[in-house]
Amino acid sequence: MSTDFKPQSDFLNVLTQRGYIHQCSDLEGVDAKAKSGDLTAYIGFDCTARSLHVGSLVQIMMLHWLQQTGGKPVPLMGGGTTRVGDPSGKDESRKMLSLDDIEANKLGIKQVFSKFLTFGEGKTDALMLDNAEWLTTLNYIDFLRDVGKHFSVNRMMSMDSVKMRLERDQELSFIEFNYMCLQAYDFVELSRRYGVNLQMGGSDQWGNIVTGIDLGRRMGRPQLYALTSPLLTTASGAKMGKTAAGAIWLNEDMLSVYDYWQFWRNTEDADVGRFLRLFTLLPMDEIHRLEALQGAEINEAKKILATQATALMHGTEKAEAAAETARKTFEEGAVATSLPTIDIAADELRAGVGVLGIFVKAGLVASTGEARRQIKGGGLRVNDVAIADERANLNEANLTSEGVVKLSLGKKKHVLLKPV
RNA sequence: GGGGGAAUGUCCCGAGCGGCAAAGGGGGCGGACUGUAAAUCCGCUGGCUUAGCCUUCGCAGGUUCGAGUCCUGCUUCCCCCA
Numbered sequence: 001m002s003t004d005f006k007p008q009s010d011f012l013n014v015l016t017q018r019g020y021i022h023q024c025s026d027l028e029g030v031d032a033k034a035k036s037g038d039l040t041a042y043i044g045f046d047c048t049a050r051s052l053h054v055g056s057l058v059q060i061m062m063l064h065w066l067q068q069t070g071g072k073p074v075p076l077m078g079g080g081t082t083r084v085g086d087p088s089g090k091d092e093s094r095k096m097l098s099l100d101d102i103e104a105n106k107l108g109i110k111q112v113f114s115k116f117l118t119f120g121e122g123k124t125d126a127l128m129l130d131n132a133e134w135l136t137t138l139n140y141i142d143f144l145r146d147v148g149k150h151f152s153v154n155r156m157m158s159m160d161s162v163k164m165r166l167e168r169d170q171e172l173s174f175i176e177f178n179y180m181c182l183q184a185y186d187f188v189e190l191s192r193r194y195g196v197n198l199q200m201g202g203s204d205q206w207g208n209i210v211t212g213i214d215l216g217r218r219m220g221r222p223q224l225y226a227l228t229s230p231l232l233t234t235a236s237g238a239k240m241g242k243t244a245a246g247a248i249w250l251n252e253d254m255l256s257v258y259d260y261w262q263f264w265r266n267t268e269d270a271d272v273g274r275f276l277r278l279f280t281l282l283p284m285d286e287i288h289r290l291e292a293l294q295g296a297e298i299n300e301a302k303k304i305l306a307t308q309a310t311a312l313m314h315g316t317e318k319a320e321a322a323a324e325t326a327r328k329t330f331e332e333g334a335v336a337t338s339l340p341t342i343d344i345a346a347d348e349l350r351a352g353v354g355v356l357g358i359f360v361k362a363g364l365v366a367s368t369g370e371a372r373r374q375i376k377g378g379g380l381r382v383n384d385v386a387i388a389d390e391r392a393n394l395n396e397a398n399l400t401s402e403g404v405v406k407l408s409l410g411k412k413k414h415v416l417l418k419p420v
Numbered sequence: 421g422g423g424g425g426a427a428u429g430u431c432c433c434g435a436g437c438g439g440c441a442a443a444g445g446g447g448g449c450g451g452a453c454u455g456u457a458a459a460u461c462c463g464c465u466g467g468c469u470u471a472g473c474c475u476u477c478g479c480a481g482g483u484u485c486g487a488g489u490c491c492u493g494c495u496u497c498c499c500c501c502a
Contacts, residue, residue, distance in 0.1 A: 262456080265456065266456060266457075267457080268457055268458060269455095269457050269458065270457085270458075271457095272457090295455075296454090296455040296457090297455090298455080298457075299455055299456080299457080302455095302456085302457080326456080329456095330456055331456095365449095367466090367467065367468085368467085368468075368469095368470095369466080369467060369468075369470090370449085370464090370465085372470085373449090373450085373463095373464055373465075374449080374450060374464085376450095376463085376464080377449090377450045377451060377463055377464060378450075378451055378463095379449075379450040379451070379464090380450090409449085409450080410449080410450060410451090411450095411456070412456055
């Protein structure tokens with residue numbers, strides 16, 4: 001982003017200081033709107049999974065700050081656009097989701113917003129919308145006549161995302177063009193119906209958003225604005241929140257609070273400051289203090305990051321419980337009974353169960369084959385003792401004084417086995 | 421419409437004289453070292469009831485003791501000519 005701009009509004013001040021801004025179509029324009037309390041911004045969320053993951057968290061936080069600084073946030077469910085599918089950045093087209101799946105996903109995704117936004121009828125109350133509201137009733141011919149005539153294919157061809165595909169001889173399907181048009185139309189429709197004047201999103205959405213601004217101008221809407229956040233990667237270049245174990249989901253039924261806390265606790269040193277700004281509400285001077293910590297001391301900052309970020313999502317109580325579980329597990333080496341737990345029938349345990357199967361059941365390894373391999377590499381432990389023999393059995397003798405068996409993969413992943 | 425190429429381990433990229441569970445990367449997981457970090461080094465990276473068995477190289481057939489590899493047809497993608 002341009003550097004010498006000095007925002008007047010609280011909104012842009014916060015976003016600038018905390019590093020949320022990658023590109024903006026008109027900083028002065030957005031600033032003026034924000035200052036006059038006249039800023040209504042939306043962000044679209046695809047309904048492709050039952051839960052959003054940390055990749056969407058930057059966007060959610062932007063909506064949060066907008067509301068805190070006097071603007072009106074509008075999370076938009078892509079109930080309509082998900083039926084088409086956004087092919088940007090994909091090398092093969094996404095498989096089509098059934099309407100039932102999309103509905104179910106929508107319900108799952110919605111939950112999370114109430115934790116970050118206040119909904120209601122007031123001026124700065126958040127508004128939850130779904131583009132199925134206007135997209136599903138769209139008539140193709142009408143759409144082409146009223147909206148389609150405003151799209152300049154010439155202009156769309158010159159967009160980076162499109163140009164890149166063409167230059168690389170990569171497939172660019174017709175559906176992708178349509179997705180762009182629908183998203184642009186969303187912006188205009190939101191402007192008409194709800195007075196939305198700003199669309200935010202990840203940096204990969206820039207082209208789509210600007211197309212919307214252009215369409216708004218052609219269709220006689222008041223000036224619309226675009227603001228994107230940087231694409232989040234870790235300091236070592238990996239995509240945020242993607243691990244082999246799975247995405248870092250926001251919904252508790254997809255990822256336990258403890259694992260969510262652990263995700264933040266394991267932040268790389270170089271990311272701590274950035275993440276504190278983006279994913280906590282801590283004041284800036286506190287963040288400056290924390291990110292200045294050196295060496296092992298930075299672990300204190302990581303714990304604060306983890307607890308703060310987890311508290312935003314799951315509440316302070318659960319966040320602190322997760323922090324305490326981690327403290328017992330890692331700092332005391334004790335068995336914290338609050339670790340993720342699976343049940344086993346007491347009779348079954350009495351009879352003895354094979355160690356391979358039980359690690360699979362605990363979800364620590366994907367197959368007995370992987371369990372075997374991990375045992376060879378010294379990666380599986382029972383009550384903190386590495387398993388030497390893959391044919392070993394567990395029985396009541398393995399119960400700790402807490403009445404559980406602690407199963408571990410590596411040094412960080414633990415599951416308790418509890419007889420019932 | 422004609423001609424030429426491509427599809428490989430269900431994360432990706434990619435080698436593969438008829439003997440192949442299939443080279444090599446990346447990514448991931450584990451071990452060592454650390455600070456639950458990074459970097460580095462080492463191991464692993466189809467499934468199972470594991471001295472063995474089963475399933476994998478776009479799809480369907482065929483040749484062969486034996487096919488990722490050869491033949492035929494099909495599908496999809498790319499390039500060149502029209």
